[in-house]
Amino acid sequence: MALPLRHPADWAGFSAQLPALLAGDADWTRDVGTQAALFSAPAESTCQHWTPPDGWDALGRRVAMHADDARYARLLAFARRLQREPGLWADVLDPERRRLQSLARQVDREIHKMHAFVRFREVADEQAAGGRRHVAWFEPAHHILRAVAPFFVKRFAQHPWAILTPLGCLHWDGQQLTGAGPASREDAPPEDAGEALWLTYYRSIFNPARLKVAMMKREMPVRYWAQMPETRLITELVKDAPRREGRMRGI
Numbered sequence: 001m002a003l004p005l006r007h008p009a010d011w012a013g014f015s016a017q018l019p020a021l022l023a024g025d026a027d028w029t030r031d032v033g034t035q036a037a038l039f040s041a042p043a044e045s046t047c048q049h050w051t052p053p054d055g056w057d058a059l060g061r062r063v064a065m066h067a068d069d070a071r072y073a074r075l076l077a078f079a080r081r082l083q084r085e086p087g088l089w090a091d092v093l094d095p096e097r098r099r100l101q102s103l104a105r106q107v108d109r110e111i112h113k114m115h116a117f118v119r120f121r122e123v124a125d126e127q128a129a130g131g132r133r134h135v136a137w138f139e140p141a142h143h144i145l146r147a148v149a150p151f152f153v154k155r156f157a158q159h160p161w162a163i164l165t166p167l168g169c170l171h172w173d174g175q176q177l178t179g180a181g182p183a184s185r186e187d188a189p190p191e192d193a194g195e196a197l198w199l200t201y202y203r204s205i206f207n208p209a210r211l212k213v214a215m216m217k218r219e220m221p222v223r224y225w226a227q228m229p230e231t232r233l234i235t236e237l238v239k240d241a242p243r244r245e246g247r248m249r250g251i
Contacts, residue, residue: 007179008167009143011064014072015057021076022083053082053089062104065143074100110142115151117224120161123189128160129174135162137188138227145170149177164188191229 005013056079063071078096082088091097120134134156145168152163153172163170164183171178 007143007146009065009146011057011061014064014075015060018076018079022079052079053086055089056082059100059104062107063100065107065147066103067142068103071103074103107142107144107147110140111144111147113221113224114138114140114144114148117220117228118152118163119228120156121189121191125160130160133160133162135164135189137164137183137185140165140167141223143167145179153177 060075063075068074074096078100081096088094088097118136118138120136122132122134124131125133145163145165149170152161152170156172158174160174161172164187166182166184169180169183171180
């Protein structure tokens with residue numbers, strides 16, 4: 001059964017169609033719109049009412065952002081089990097529930113990492129207020145653009161900015177947030193003078209005595225390194241850490 005979704009993480013659209021799916025025996029087939037529709041209004045539900053358990057909406061909303069192609073099928077299958085066995089929701093050891101919770105946690109972590117690791121570059125833009133815009137390139141592992149948008153709007157409310165990703169883009173003009181289709185790394189601006197200054201500062205504050213490579217990779221996984229200017233220095237700084245630490249200690 002093919003049902004329309006406005007974008008890959010359209011939990012509202014899926015939820016609106018869920019009662020009809022539960023009333024029949026059709027399987028879920030993806031029919032997803034583009035990220036350009038990221039902030040369009042959801043279609044009105046014409047389905048009969050279904051009352052999910054407390055916590056279902058919060059879990060499903062996060063699972064819907066996951067890149068797993070089977071995420072909606074998993075949600076539908078679990079909802080059908082809940083319909084037959086209402087007490088199942090209380091079983092925190094149920095394998096499928098644990099799987100859904102794992103997907104949700106992965107999404108939460110990716111949202112946190114995107115908040116922390118997006119790096120903007122300032123570029124000239126005649127259409128932006130003040131003639132300047134801040135542009136960032138990021139490669140999220142999941143469909144989290146809609147979820148991270150409020151954070152960046154609040155943090156950079158006074159500055160026009162754009163976040164470009166292979167899954168879609170966000171554009172803020174200082175007043176309105178819009179979504180757009182996927183971008184490529186070539187669309188992102190090159191290194192600027194401000195970035196070179198930041199790299200000089202980062203090198204100067206690097207403390208080899210506090211270096212813990214395993215912990216650093218756990219908190220800042222290697223797959224993010226290509227998206228942050230300072231990480232291009234890490235290999236060099238790690239290699240040189242013993243010499244610098246020895247010099248600090250007077251060895």
